[in-house]
Amino acid sequence: MHLSDRQRAALASICDTFAPGDGAGIPSASRLGATEVMAALVLHNPRAAEVRQFLRLLDRWDSPATQFVLGGSARPFSRQSQERREKTLLALAHSRITAKRALFQALKGAATLSYYLTPGPAGHSPVWDAIGYPGPLGVRPDAPAPPLTPVHPSAPTTLDCDVVVVGSGAGGGTAAAVLAGHGLDVVVVEKGGYYDDRDFDGGELSGLSRLYAPGPAATAEGQLSLLQGQCLGGGTVVNYTTSFPTPARVREEWAALGVPQFATDEYDSCLDAVWSRLGVNREHGRISSRDALMERGLNRLGWHVDEMPRNVDGCDTGVECGRCGLGCRIGAKRSATKTWLADAERAGTRLVVGVDVRTVTVEAGRATGVTGHTANGHPVAVRARA
Ligand SMILES: Cc1cc2nc3c(=O)[nH]c(=O)nc-3n(C[C@H](O)[C@H](O)[C@H](O)COP(=O)(O)OP(=O)(O)OC[C@H]3O[C@@H](n4cnc5c(N)ncnc54)[C@H](O)[C@@H]3O)c2cc1C
Structure with a gap:
């Protein structure tokens, strides 16, 4: 248009x-x-x-x-x-x-x-x-080759599997790895494309147009801005890596709303498993001068101040740090593509990118798969047990 x-x-x-x-x-x-x-x-x-x-x-x-x-x-x-x-x-x-x-x-x-x-x-x-903005950093010429090998269908495609997972972000990536690790044949279908260290240039326009879902900018009432990752790895590729465990009061609220598992030890062990796979640590928390000012003020007020847990390994907490929202050029961010999706692919999961899922197919009251299409209009169907 x-x-x-x-x-x-x-x-x-x-x-x-x-x-x-x-x-x-x-x-x-x-x-x-x-x-x-x-x-x-x-x-x-x-x-x-x-x-x-x-x-x-x-x-x-x-x-x-x-x-x-x-x-x-x-x-x-x-x-x-x-x-x-x-x-x-x-x-x-x-x-x-x-x-x-x-x-x-x-x-x-x-x-x-x-x-x-x-x-x-x-x-x-x-x-x-x-x-006073120096502009994008540009792509790193020494960036390694992307490790994952997703499929981008260029013709009508039908796949069969045990479980189809729609979306490859924090939720989908984790589910795919855990299910594939238990021997299930998994297909992950992702609307966005696959981008890795060598594609990230720190540019706002290139980041926004490749890694994020296009508009709408806000909810229909205009009260809340909407910003969502749309690429293999979803929000985990563009998020800022602050990794707080779900607070107890939130877990209690969710449990009271009808999902009692959130208040159980089982959920604690799930959080531990995710923290461990993402390598969450407090060793990459060098603060900016703005945050140092805030810290001084908070300490003076006697408020609690702590280091930020982050799922990064090797973040320079300097030049690269702070551009997390545009993808991590040095591969320090432990996004789903670096962790769960890598595990999933190693366990045989097929990663399908560039497919917008539109329908869950239902037969005799049971979900039997999903259908969608590529940007060029090629239909894609995945038949699945779950
Ligand atoms: C800029 C930014 C910064 C953030 N910073 C933090 C932070 O520091 N700490 C923190 O805890 N959280 C942060 N978040 C939030 C966090 O990343 C999300 O809560 C999390 O990624 C949500 O996981 P999800 O699996 O629900 O969805 P997502 O990770 O968004 O994954 C959903 C995936 O589904 C795909 N998809 C959607 N529709 C379709 C379709 N029809 N067909 C196929 N695929 C589809 C999308 O393209 C996307 O890849 C941030 C988010 C953003 C955008």
């Missing part, structure tokens, strides 16, 4: 209002190419109704009716001065009408995110220099 010229012009006028540049070395959003980045982010939202609504808004952005709703200027928004456009958007931000404030937040979030993400035509945004 692409934007029409009219929609693109409307979007550029919105982006440039938030990020006008300085008329000298710092480019406006549209000059940098951030409008295209924002369009791509928005058009990838899997909620088709939200995409249609956004395109309709852009189509009508400069119309007299929209101008009336936005604040009553006779001139179309895109032909107003920067000052006037800022006033129009600020009026949305301060409106008493919730929908207008939500619209402002959505536009501001997407426009500024795109502006900071976009590398620009030279591959290194002047905006990054201006804010």
Whole structure:
């Protein structure tokens, strides 16, 4: 899907209002190419109704009716001065009408995110220099070859197995390893692709577009942001590796809601098994100056301060550390791809990537497998006992 010229012009006028540049070395959003980045982010939202609504808004952005709703200027928004456009958007931000404030937040979030993400035509945004960000680290030429060998179907495919696991993240990866370790024939089906140390470049745009599920950015009500890993290993590839055991009060709450196992010793031993396989330790907790300040304050208040348990081995707690959300270039993060999925594959599990599972097939009231499709539309079916 692409934007029409009219929609693109409307979007550029919105982006440039938030990020006008300085008329000298710092480019406006549209000059940098951030409008295209924002369009791509928005058009990838899997909620088709939200995409249609956004395109309709852009189509009508400069119309007299929209101008009336936005604040009553006779001139179309895109032909107003920067000052006037800022006033129009600020009026949305301060409106008493919730929908207008939500619209402002959505536009501001997407426009500024795109502006900071976009590398620009030279591959290194002047905006990054201006804010003191050195830019992505780039790929490591000495990174090892990826150890896993997942299958990416390029034709209609049917597989048979004992157990099919949909999703390869913290839950799916662990389940696959444990089940395969008990001799079951397991197939893991993952929507995202497989990325390893040699693919990670620390770039925000490349990380966000390859490793994360595309939009929506928030829940339907706009109150909670949604950020989820979408790649082999799921959230464990992009998470920050803070590995707290489930707190007792949470376990009690879950048990009271009808799953008594959470309050048992069995759950303790499960947590121990996961901690042990992920190599959770407290030896990689060098803190930033911001955290040191916080620590001083908390100590002065007499509050509990402790080292953060993390599932990393060999994190430099320096240059690489802090870019965890874009994949770990030095392979220090003990993600599912480095642990459970490796165990699973060693035990014979077939890892299938790039397949969006859409249906659980049911016969005579029993789940018999799943069906889905690749990005190119090839159907994939997995028949399973469980
Ligand atoms: C940026 C970030 C930082 C985080 N930091 C921490 C942290 O420091 N500490 C912590 O404890 N937690 C952290 N988390 C949360 C943690 O990673 C998640 O709670 C955890 O990964 C959830 O596990 P899961 O198995 O439920 O789902 P996920 O790990 O998200 O795995 C789900 C998988 O299913 C796949 N999938 C979804 N739909 C389909 C479909 N239809 N067909 C096929 N595959 C599909 C997805 O692509 C994904 O790979 C963080 C999360 C994020 C995003």
